[in-house]
Amino acid sequence: MATLPAEIIIEQKMINSTSPKYLNIKIIIVAAISAFACFQSCSPSKPPLTGNLPAQLYYTADDYKSVEKINTHVHIRMDDTTFLNLAAADNFRVLNVSVNSPSAPPIEKQRNISVRLIKSYPTRISYATTISVKNWNSEAWQQEMIYFLKESFDMGAVGVKVWKNIGMDLRDKNGKFVMIDDPRFDPIIDFIEKSNKTLIGHLGEPRNCWLPIEKMTVQGDKDYFKAHPQYHMYLHPEYPSYEDQLNAKDRMLAKHPNLRFVGAHLGSLEWSVDELAKRLDRFPNMAVDMAERISHLQYQAVTEWQKVHDFFIKYQDRLIYATDQRVDSTQIPSQRNTEAHESWLRHWKFFTSDEKMKVPKVEKEFKGLKLPREVVDKIYRKNAEKWFPEMAKLH
Numbered sequence: 030m031a032t033l034p035a036e037i038i039i040e041q042k043m044i045n046s047t048s049p050k051y052l053n054i055k056i057i058i059v060a061a062i063s064a065f066a067c068f069q070s071c072s073p074s075k076p077p078l079t080g081n082l083p084a085q086l087y088y089t090a091d092d093y094k095s096v097e098k099i100n101t102h103v104h105i106r107m108d109d110t111t112f113l114n115l116a117a118a119d120n121f122r123v124l125n126v127s128v129n130s131p132s133a134p135p136i137e138k139q140r141n142i143s144v145r146l147i148k149s150y151p152t153r154i155s156y157a158t159t160i161s162v163k164n165w166n167s168e169a170w171q172q173e174m175i176y177f178l179k180e181s182f183d184m185g186a187v188g189v190k191v192w193k194n195i196g197m198d199l200r201d202k203n204g205k206f207v208m209i210d211d212p213r214f215d216p217i218i219d220f221i222e223k224s225n226k227t228l229i230g231h232l233g234e235p236r237n238c239w240l241p242i243e244k245m246t247v248q249g250d251k252d253y254f255k256a257h258p259q260y261h262m263y264l265h266p267e268y269p270s271y272e273d274q275l276n277a278k279d280r281m282l283a284k285h286p287n288l289r290f291v292g293a294h295l296g297s298l299e300w301s302v303d304e305l306a307k308r309l310d311r312f313p314n315m316a317v318d319m320a321e322r323i324s325h326l327q328y329q330a331v332t333e334w335q336k337v338h339d340f341f342i343k344y345q346d347r348l349i350y351a352t353d354q355r356v357d358s359t360q361i362p363s364q365r366n367t368e369a370h371e372s373w374l375r376h377w378k379f380f381t382s383d384e385k386m387k388v389p390k391v392e393k394e395f396k397g398l399k400l401p402r403e404v405v406d407k408i409y410r411k412n413a414e415k416w417f418p419e420m421a422k423l424h
């Protein structure tokens with residue numbers, strides 16, 4: 030219970046007296062103390078932004094398994110059930126996201142894998158389909174894609190992902206880069222909106238992509254762009270810039286104000302919670318997933334812990350937990366699953382505790398954000414259920 034104010038402590042001495050003359054005062058004071066105690070513990074008012082909240086307002090490491098969680102960005106590309114069993118044991122539901130990337134199986138095959146997994150694990154997994162831009166320059170492309178989306182929605186897709194190949198690879202008949210605000214996407218985006226589905230946009234890349242490897246902030250980006258020089262934009266100055274990518278996405282969102290949109294990878298604004306806040310303010314239907322970018326929040330927490338913490342409090346309704354883990358035939362399943370489980374635990378520690386931490390992708394030490402339970406429940410489940418309403422019906 031909270032500490033009582035001094036005047037109540039003085040009066041409490043009177044209560045301990047057995048003298049009858051204090052009887053009426055005693056009743057009144059008991060009522061006052063009860064009311065004060067209740068005000069401290071029963072008040073439904075929101076927790077303050079900072080300060081020492083009672084312990085029950087926070088989760089601990091022990092709560093990890095008992096709290097229902099959703100991970101809205103994984104790529105299960107084979108009929109492997111070990112990853113889903115692990116997710117179930119750790120109390121996760123997952124959204125399996127199809128991608129139109131050269132390293133992924135054809136989009137029909139990705140869809141079939143999702144549909145089979147959903148049959149086996151109807152309460153654990155949903156899926157998001159995608160569109161292919163292979164036939165972009167054909168007249169029939171829009172109709173083909175709308176047909177594919179309709180079929181996918183009928184098969185259970187709750188969203189549609191567009192990928193960074195739009196803006197970084199796809200070109201029109203004249204060799205010009207096609208960006209996401211190209212009018213040819215509009216009927217497709219309108220169809221997604223009318224179907225009450227969510228668009229997930231991995232558009233652009235982390236800002237590090239436009240820097241030389243040695244200037245990149247987190248190890249994950251250094252490793253990825255070393256391995257994928259074709260996507261390392263520092264090496265391709267003739268391609269659209271980082272700002273071009275963000276601006277195209279902003280123009281697309283401005284054209285579709287009622288579209289439910291999830292900016293994958295912190296909306297490619299992973300490097301600055303201030304910049305991300307500006308976009309969230311401007312586009313109320315936009316949430317962002319944290320897939321493969323939690324290290325960027327941790328990197329900012331090294332020097333600006335309070336700012337990152339306050340950002341989570343202020344935008345607690347717009348941030349969605351996700352990891353971007355892949356399941357494919359190139360991995361050793363036991364090793365992949367161990368790594369996945371360990372990273373989920375590290376994320377839980379970052380969001381729920383205020384312990385000092387070191388993680389593989391960030392060079393320096395930082396402190397956990399120790400977010401209140403209410404905020405943790407939103408980022409781990411409630412926001413996902415809002416942006417992907419069909420995922421709320423899974424259990």
Ligand SMILES: [Zn+2]
Pocket residue numbers: 102104126320353
């Ligand atoms: Zn992904």
